[in-house]
Amino acid sequence: MESISTDRVLLINKPLEWTSFDVVNKLRYKLKMKKIGHAGTLDPLATGLLIICTGKMTKRIEEFMGLEKEYTGKIVIGQTTPSHDLETEVSTPVDVSHIAPEHIQSAARQLTGKIQQVPPAHSAIKIGGKRAYALARKGKDPELKPRDVEVSVFDIVSYNQPVIEFRIVCSKGTYIRSLVRDLGEILGVGAYLSQLCRTRIGPYKLDDSLGLEEVTV
Numbered sequence: 001m002e003s004i005s006t007d008r009v010l011l012i013n014k015p016l017e018w019t020s021f022d023v024v025n026k027l028r029y030k031l032k033m034k035k036i037g038h039a040g041t042l043d044p045l046a047t048g049l050l051i052i053c054t055g056k057m058t059k060r061i062e063e064f065m066g067l068e069k070e071y072t073g074k075i076v077i078g079q080t081t082p083s084h085d086l087e088t089e090v091s092t093p094v095d096v097s098h099i100a101p102e103h104i105q106s107a108a109r110q111l112t113g114k115i116q117q118v119p120p121a122h123s124a125i126k127i128g129g130k131r132a133y134a135l136a137r138k139g140k141d142p143e144l145k146p147r148d149v150e151v152s153v154f155d156i157v158s159y160n161q162p163v164i165e166f167r168i169v170c171s172k173g174t175y176i177r178s179l180v181r182d183l184g185e186i187l188g189v190g191a192y193l194s195q196l197c198r199t200r201i202g203p204y205k206l207d208d209s210l211g212l213e214e215v216t217v
Contacts, residue, residue, distance in 0.1 A: 006033070007055035009064075011209040014042050014050040023050055023212065031217055039064035040201065043177075045085055048198035049206040066172050067202030068152070073195045075164040075180050077104075080190035084120050084177035096162045096189050104164060107186040108154040111179055116146040120177045149174040163194070 014023055020041045028036050031054065039051040039061045048071075051064045078096040082088040153169035168176060177193050184191025199206045 007057050008053075009057050009060070010052040010054065010215065011204055011206075012050045012052050012215070013206060013209040013211055014047055015212070016047050017044050019044050020050055024052065026212055027052060027054075027215065030212075030215065037061055040069070040172075042198060043085065043087075043196070045087060046196040046198065048196075049201055049204065049209055050198075051201055051204060064201065064204075067204075068200075069170055069172070069174070069198060070153075070200035071168045071170075071176055072157075072197050072199055073166060073168075073176065073193060075166060075183065075191050076162050076194045077164065077184060077187060077191045078162045078189045079192060080181075080184065081192045084181045084191075085193040085196075090192065091190070093162070094189055099161070099187055099189060101156070101159045103187060104156050104159055104183075107183050108156055108166075110186055111182055112151050112154045114148065114150050117149050117175060117178050117182070118146050119175050120181065147173060151179065154179070164191075 010027070012023055012027075014020065020038045024036055024038050028034070033054050035058055036052065036054045037058050039053060042048065042050055053059075053061050053064070077099060078093045080091045150171040151168060151174060152171075153167065155167040157165040157167055159165075168174075168179065170176075176196055180191050180193045197206070
């Protein structure tokens with residue numbers, strides 16, 4: 001068990017299907033703190049490291065958000081979803097027997113370095129005061145502009161048709177779901193993200209994080 005002071009940086013292992021705001025609200029209630037926030041959203045279907053700041057440490061949230069991120073996860077090729085993950089319905093599979101490991105390595109290299117990336121339609125970006133995902137869920141196609149991001153590492157750890165295991169190191173603002181979408185488009189068979197875990201934010205590691213049940217006043 002670990003107790004906390006009023007002003008603290010907490011490394012939390014976000015559970016599956018929890019939103020980042022769920023974690024903040026849980027800790028706000030548990031620790032009886034009004035001044036609390038997170039430094040970088042994780043999608044509900046992602047797990048892993050979430051930095052929570054309390055008290056005066058909330059002033060450092062922007063600093064933490066700007067740090068490099070590391071992720072591991074799994075991609076399924078040959079199928080797509082509107083959200084590029086398992087939040088929405090998966091399409092009928094197409095044949096991927098012709099996709100070899102070298103094709104995947106080549107596609108990953110094309111998505112490494114300084115690139116321009118269009119965020120996913122199912123994202124929290126605001127367009128005209130409304131969240132993109134709210135428009136997408138109504139069947140609308142939100143116009144999202146490309147943004148400059150940097151992917152310093154896109155490692156293909158393994159490939160067992162149709163599942164790819166990967167490790168990505170990237171800059172602030174990079175959408176892993178967009179990388180997965182673009183990988184599928186380069187391969188010509190589509191792809192979606194089936195599993196995602198954030199393992200590092202700057203020098204802060206998931207291995208040093210706490211479960212919600214381990215945080216006490």
